[in-house]
Structures are given as structure tokens and as C-alpha cells.
Amino acid sequence: MAKRDYYEILGVEKSADEGAIKKAYRKLAMQYHPDKNPDNKEAEEKFKEASEAYEILFDKEKRQLYDQYGHAGIENQFGAGGFSWENFSHRGDFNDIFGDGFSSIFEGLFGGGFGGSRSSGRSSNRGEDLQIELSLSLKEIATGTEKTIKIGTKEACDKCNGTGSADGQVESCAQCRGTGQVRQVRQSLFGQMQTVSECPSCRGEGKIIKTKCSKCYGEGRMGKVKEISVKIPSGVEENQYIRLRGQGNMGPRGGTRGDILVLIHEKQDDLFERNGNDIMIEYPISLSQAVLGDDILVPTLTGKVKMKVPAGTQSGRLFRLKGQGIQGLNTYSKGDEIVKVILVTPTKINKEETELYTKLREFDSKRELKPGRGFFSKLRDYFS
Ligand SMILES: [Zn+2]
Ligand SMILES: [Zn+2]
Structure with missing residues (x-):
């Protein structure tokens, strides 16, 4: 056919x-x-x-x-x-x-x-994954960073070189003949199927230790504190993981290593709020700056930049500083810094200022300010 x-x-x-x-x-x-x-x-x-x-x-x-x-x-x-x-x-x-x-x-x-x-077997011999939490500042997240962390891991026992055996004698498991797997044949819809499962005698390791190492009790590994270096890419976010493959616990008796999962925490920043790859900051300006316009120095993640506040700027107006945000994860694009200017009303003024404001009030009283929906957009027209 x-x-x-x-x-x-x-x-x-x-x-x-x-x-x-x-x-x-x-x-x-x-x-x-x-x-x-x-x-x-x-x-x-x-x-x-x-x-x-x-x-x-x-x-x-x-x-x-x-x-x-x-x-x-x-x-x-x-x-x-x-x-x-x-x-x-x-x-x-x-x-x-x-x-x-x-x-x-x-x-x-x-x-x-x-x-x-x-499945090549021996998976039961793999070391455990470990988790560690890492708090990062917004500045570190913005550019990416490298951190050294201390972590307790299980490493090969130095007395038995990780074999778990006191005399170095390791015998092949008799039940599975060293394969770590036992096979059973059973009937299924597709005819005879072979089932492979972990050998119960050696728990899948294929090896049996006669005399156990006295230091690690046959485990082949011991707890140690080690320092590892973690590269953090830019743009990571709260609760994201970075997986360090093969850096976790060593498996028992020479087994393969597990991974280390680094859980990212983002520290709250004193100045900035994060919104994706953009950062936001509120910047206070005075009444005269808002009316007459001014150049202000706005803090960024890397320093300060000059920003022009045009004459007649309303409180709450947003300005965008291109490319002053966070370098995105796995992308070439960079976020922006959004600056929200807030008009600050002075609460303590001297005699001269009082005279000036009183004079200004005469002008203001001729302007009719109407409350209601869209107040701010109308206000903008009114003053322009
Ligand atoms: Zn076995
Ligand atoms: Zn040992």
C-alpha cells in the first residue's frame, strides 16, 4: 500500500x-x-x-x-x-x-x-533550584547592572569529591544494571508498550554506595556559602525572574546542578514613579515662573537637564524629556521622562509681596473665572 x-x-x-x-x-x-x-x-x-x-x-x-x-x-x-x-x-x-x-x-x-x-534518565539526581530576592533601585534598573550576591548552595563534598562514598567504591546497581531505570512491558491500545520508571533500589542513580562518606553521610554534597555575580539587564520589572542556569544546588553524588532564580524587586524611588519604561516626576514652579516662563533644572536618572517652561504654563502641564527614561528590556528603545509641573502657591509672603499681589488682584478681579467641566482647557484660552 x-x-x-x-x-x-x-x-x-x-x-x-x-x-x-x-x-x-x-x-x-x-x-x-x-x-x-x-x-x-x-x-x-x-x-x-x-x-x-x-x-x-x-x-x-x-x-x-x-x-x-x-x-x-x-x-x-x-x-x-x-x-x-x-x-x-x-x-x-x-x-x-x-x-x-x-x-x-x-x-x-x-x-x-x-x-x-x-528522557535520558538521571533526572532525579539533579540539584534543587534556589531562589533569591534582589532589590534594585530605579537607577540600576534604568541602565542594567551587575550585582554580587551571597547564597547558600550545596556543593560537592570535599572529603569524598562528591561521590558520597568513604572509600571511593561505587558499585553499579544490580537491579537496573546501572541504568537507573526499570522497564515493564504492558498492554495498551497501541499494543505492547514499554513503561520505563525509576529504579527503586538506587532511586534512579544507577549506583550503590557501600560505605558512606562520614562528612556528607553519603549525600556527596555539603552546604556552602558562595558569592555569585548576577548581570541584570536594563528594564527588568517587579516580580520578574532571572534564571541562572546550572548555578543552583549540586545534585547528590555528582548529579547535575539546579538553577538559581533571582526574583527582582524594585525599590521605591524618592523622586520618580515608573510607568513601563517611562519615568514621571512632579516639579514645583512658582506663580511668576508660570506666568512669565523660565528655564528650570529637572533631575533625571543620570543628573539634571535644563527644561524650558514657556510663559503662561498651567499647573499640571506635562512635558516630555525624550530618552531620559529606562532602557527597555530586550529592545533598543528607551523610555522618556515625563515632567508634571505643579504651580505652588506661596503661603508666607512679606510686605512687599503683599503689596504686589494686592495690585495683581485688581487685574485678576477683571477676569471672570468660571468653574465647571474642562475648567483647565478654558482657563488656558482665557489667559492666552
Ligand atoms: Zn538501580
Ligand atoms: Zn562526602
């Missing part, structure tokens, strides 16, 4: 993009899923066929080979009997393909044997 064309199986065009391929596969998988078609051989075959097509077409390289040479081009991707579930590499993407909740169905269906070749 000639093999069907993968595009035809999924019902997509040759030019279909990844999104269309995923969508088509999702639809077919939902339709032919064995849970919905119990004991239906045909549905089972259709589901498998669609999965094979998806396996090839969703992968750029495999798809290219298939486009160029047809089925002959991807023959060696599968075993002698053609595609089997072990060749299906998307188990980890099921949440992505089907949404939450669906992957568990697949897990139950295929057990560990499904895509089992992906």
Missing part, C-alpha cells in the same frame, strides 16, 4: 505554516483520540498516521527533506517498522498543542514508554 502524503493526511496546503499544521493536527487528534473511540482500530490508525505526519511536517528540517525527496527522504527517521510512538517527539508539547489537561490523558495512555527515548 502506498504511503499517503503527509499534507493530505493533515488536510493542509503545502505552504501551510507551523500554526496551521498544529491546528490541523489538533483537530484530527481530538477526533481520533482513542478515548473518544474505544476499541476502534481505524481511529487508532488515523490518530497514529496524523501524529506521524505532524512529527515530520512540524519539524523544519524533516519537512524540508520530505518536501524534497518524499517519504524516501525521511525513511531513516523511524525504525525498521516505520513510525512508532517512540518516534513521536511532541509529548512534551501536548500542553502547548492541546491546552492544559489534555497531556495527562496522553501520559496515562502511553505511559513512560511513549517518547521514552527522550
Whole structure:
């Protein structure tokens, strides 16, 4: 029987993009899923066929080979009997393909044997991830910074060199013959499935220690405080994480390292308020500055810049200082500084000022100020 064309199986065009391929596969998988078609051989075959097509077409390289040479081009991707579930590499993407909740169905269906070749075992030997909180000032966030932090981690025991063994003797586990995994064969809808699980004797490590190290009690690691340097990119935000891969706890007995998660906290700034990559500041101006205009010196994250307040400026008016904000994360663009000028009424004035204000009041009394909606915009017209 000639093999069907993968595009035809999924019902997509040759030019279909990844999104269309995923969508088509999702639809077919939902339709032919064995849970919905119990004991239906045909549905089972259709589901498998669609999965094979998806396996090839969703992968750029495999798809290219298939486009160029047809089925002959991807023959060696599968075993002698053609595609089997072990060749299906998307188990980890099921949440992505089907949404939450669906992957568990697949897990139950295929057990560990499904895509089992992906897991190289020994995952139980991985060290724990650690979390640390880091408070940063707005200035540090604006430009990015480098910080040295002290953190307690588990490092290789210096007495046993991380082996956990007092005499250096480590034996291969007899039950799993050093693989750390035990296999069981069971029946499933797809015929015989192999289930791979962690070896109970060695807890997946494949090794057994006869005499435990007296310093680490066979753990192969000990608590230490170390200093690490963390590069903080500009533009990070409150509650964001920076993951330092492979810097967390060392795994027991020479296992791989976990990660360190650095949780970012933003310290409140005395002057500025943050709004995305923009920063905002309120700047007080006097009545005479507002009426006559003036040049003011506005604080920025890096110093001060001169800003022109034009004559007749109203209280609350916003000015934008381009590029004086925060350098965005993963972007070349920089935020701005927004300056809100606030008219400050003097509360203590001397005799001379009182005379001057009294004189001014005579002029002001001839101006009729009307309250109501849009007061400020009308005010602007009135005074101009
Ligand atoms: Zn074992
Ligand atoms: Zn030790």
C-alpha cells in the first residue's frame, strides 16, 4: 500500500505554516483520540498516521527533506517498522498543542514508554533550584547592572569529591544494571508498550554506595556559602525572574546542578514613579515662573537637564524629556521622562509681596473665572 502524503493526511496546503499544521493536527487528534473511540482500530490508525505526519511536517528540517525527496527522504527517521510512538517527539508539547489537561490523558495512555527515548534518565539526581530576592533601585534598573550576591548552595563534598562514598567504591546497581531505570512491558491500545520508571533500589542513580562518606553521610554534597555575580539587564520589572542556569544546588553524588532564580524587586524611588519604561516626576514652579516662563533644572536618572517652561504654563502641564527614561528590556528603545509641573502657591509672603499681589488682584478681579467641566482647557484660552 502506498504511503499517503503527509499534507493530505493533515488536510493542509503545502505552504501551510507551523500554526496551521498544529491546528490541523489538533483537530484530527481530538477526533481520533482513542478515548473518544474505544476499541476502534481505524481511529487508532488515523490518530497514529496524523501524529506521524505532524512529527515530520512540524519539524523544519524533516519537512524540508520530505518536501524534497518524499517519504524516501525521511525513511531513516523511524525504525525498521516505520513510525512508532517512540518516534513521536511532541509529548512534551501536548500542553502547548492541546491546552492544559489534555497531556495527562496522553501520559496515562502511553505511559513512560511513549517518547521514552527522550528522557535520558538521571533526572532525579539533579540539584534543587534556589531562589533569591534582589532589590534594585530605579537607577540600576534604568541602565542594567551587575550585582554580587551571597547564597547558600550545596556543593560537592570535599572529603569524598562528591561521590558520597568513604572509600571511593561505587558499585553499579544490580537491579537496573546501572541504568537507573526499570522497564515493564504492558498492554495498551497501541499494543505492547514499554513503561520505563525509576529504579527503586538506587532511586534512579544507577549506583550503590557501600560505605558512606562520614562528612556528607553519603549525600556527596555539603552546604556552602558562595558569592555569585548576577548581570541584570536594563528594564527588568517587579516580580520578574532571572534564571541562572546550572548555578543552583549540586545534585547528590555528582548529579547535575539546579538553577538559581533571582526574583527582582524594585525599590521605591524618592523622586520618580515608573510607568513601563517611562519615568514621571512632579516639579514645583512658582506663580511668576508660570506666568512669565523660565528655564528650570529637572533631575533625571543620570543628573539634571535644563527644561524650558514657556510663559503662561498651567499647573499640571506635562512635558516630555525624550530618552531620559529606562532602557527597555530586550529592545533598543528607551523610555522618556515625563515632567508634571505643579504651580505652588506661596503661603508666607512679606510686605512687599503683599503689596504686589494686592495690585495683581485688581487685574485678576477683571477676569471672570468660571468653574465647571474642562475648567483647565478654558482657563488656558482665557489667559492666552
Ligand atoms: Zn538501580
Ligand atoms: Zn562526602
